[in-house]
Amino acid sequence: MNKAFKFRIYPKTEQQIVIAKTFGCARFVYNRMLADRIQHYKETGKSLNNTPAQYKKEFEWLKEVDSLALANAQLNLNKAYKNFFRDKAIGFPKFKSKKSNHRSYTTNCVNGNIKVERGYIKLPKLGVVKIKQHRDVPDEYRLKSVTISRTPTGKYYASILYEYEKHIEPVEPEIIVGLDYSMKELFVSSDGTSAEYPKYYRQSLAKLKREQKKLSNCEKGSHNRTKQRIKVAKLHEKVANQRKDFLHKSSRQITNAVDVVCIEDLNMKGMSQALNFGKSVSDNGFGLFVSMLDYKLREQGKQVVKIDKWFPSSKKCSGCGEVKDALLLSERQYHCEACGITLNRDYNASLNIRSEGIRMLLA
Template identity: 35%
Template sequence: MEIKRAYRFRFYPTPEQEVILARTFGCARFAYNHMLRIRTDAWFKEQKRIGYHDTSALLTELKKQPETIWLNEVSSVPVQQSLRHLQTAFGNFFAKRAKYPTFKSKHDKQAAEYTSSAFKWDGKTLKLAKMDAPLNIRWSRTLPKAAKLTTATVSKDAAGRYFVSLLCDDSVSAKPVASGQIGIDLGLTHFVILSTGEKITAPNTFRKNESRLAKLQRRLAKKQKGSANRIKAKLKVARLHAKIADTRKDFLHKLSTRLVNENQVIAIESLAVNNMQKNHCLAKSISDAAWSEFVRQLEYKSLWYGRTLIGIDRWYPSSKRCSDCGHTVPKMPLKVRDWVCPECGSIHDRDINAARNILAAGLAVSALGESVNPVCI
């Protein structure tokens, strides 16, 4: 299967490269915000739509103005690409896939996208336009042989770390057929409960760092705005947030990869996470669990490697149904963790029983060839 894959690496710029990147980030952000204001005013004041080609022509005129001639100091490609990103944002908005585009802030994550005409790649080193030396990249993984890079996106996160994401054409092949079949029940105390009886404890990355984060945020709130100490305190908060996100992502990737490698069929319950987060007692733990990201990883990895991922309707009574005889009890409060089937007398662990029912439902749907509800979580 031919796919587009992005490889993300951390790099360490020289002081001169930091200056060039800061200017590039600023120019790209300015062009995006300026054209967003023009398109917004044109629509709400004159009911007139302005598209990408119109903003591109306006950018050309903007570079000739004495007040904004500094836009010519950086590579034109990242600035031009920011207009394409703005067009994509409006397209998603009109297709009702996203909210109305918002202005970019210099205090948030910064990014600039270079196309193949704005960088040089010899298979070992990457050199961006307007730079004299290649980037000092930490090659944590190997790129595919004869990889053809299409874009290189340079970014700087709130913690001050620099990354480059290399998008290239790649191919993936299905893995050998696995004998395993698994049903997955998602939880909070245990992140996933498998139909095999295995329970994997939730990492709770945010919960474990919550008190430390609260202390750093209190210290940040007491610093004077605009001071050097406030900048230092803000950086400490950002670094802890980055540590939490990286730890969570590492856990999700390792677990999803393991399940895809070991099982040919994976059945999982579809959950309405947005509705569940309206419960203020559980909202923080649900967000910390990152169920949506876990299912997203299972989806694309299953597609790549020839596995079958089946989504079970969230209204399916997996917890209330006996996995041995099929009897369904009318009610099953959350506080009930173990129960005895009144029909056959089987003793069930609530979560393991649910995972087994999810697997059985998934296999039934797969065998009968019925339409499978999409995994929307």
């Protein structure tokens, strides 16, 4: 089993410089490898297996940073390719922008190069960095990797991944729910409930939108614009943290209450729905929610059953099994011509997801 702990770290100025350099090099290697792969494919029709080592001759400065960070940049690129080939809807790997707010690199633990000891973490090329470790890590956990990140407001974090042995007795599935993705409410459950983001979160989100609008009206290069940008970045962080807290709470509640969660393997369905509405699905947090559910359930010998994304969960009648040819996104009620029932659209879908999941469990 794997478990990640995220702790705030306090690098000194010279360490911050090394971190910034490593972000830059990891991004450079990623982009360069991607560009060369695209070019190679255009010229030969074949894929290219390039590695960071090849670039170190031409770009000597790459040797100055943690080589494992570069190796992980390659792994990330490989993963992006793999995801793309598995599901074209995910889209072709993208270049990483210098302007991106998300800055991070990952390094691995080999031969004790990384150590966490009371109040400090030892990292390759950085040395000893102060860490705020608010939770104890059990002794038998083995450190695998560390992801160093910096938020737009200048806070540094180390997300430390541990591996541990645990014998988990599988739970006999008795309580089973189906969850249907809902853009507005995160999900609607077959037990009749739905997850609603709390009011304080919606308020923060609304405030963020207002402040973003203000920012876009600020004159370029002005002092006010800089001030407003920091304000927006701080709100972004707040919203993201509130969302994460809520997703943790919600996934914990479900994990404690049920044995199996059936869910559509959907990321992409949500994405296309959101695109239809002209909104970004990333704000909804459903993907993060599913991965939280997945590991929380597995820790207890429980499971997530993923339903094929082509399964007609919305078009099918949960009462009689009749499948409609078409169902508009605007139809919030499901009305079945065959058996006459009328149900909330998402609730109907969650019931279908549940029965399909049970069918898969028994198959």
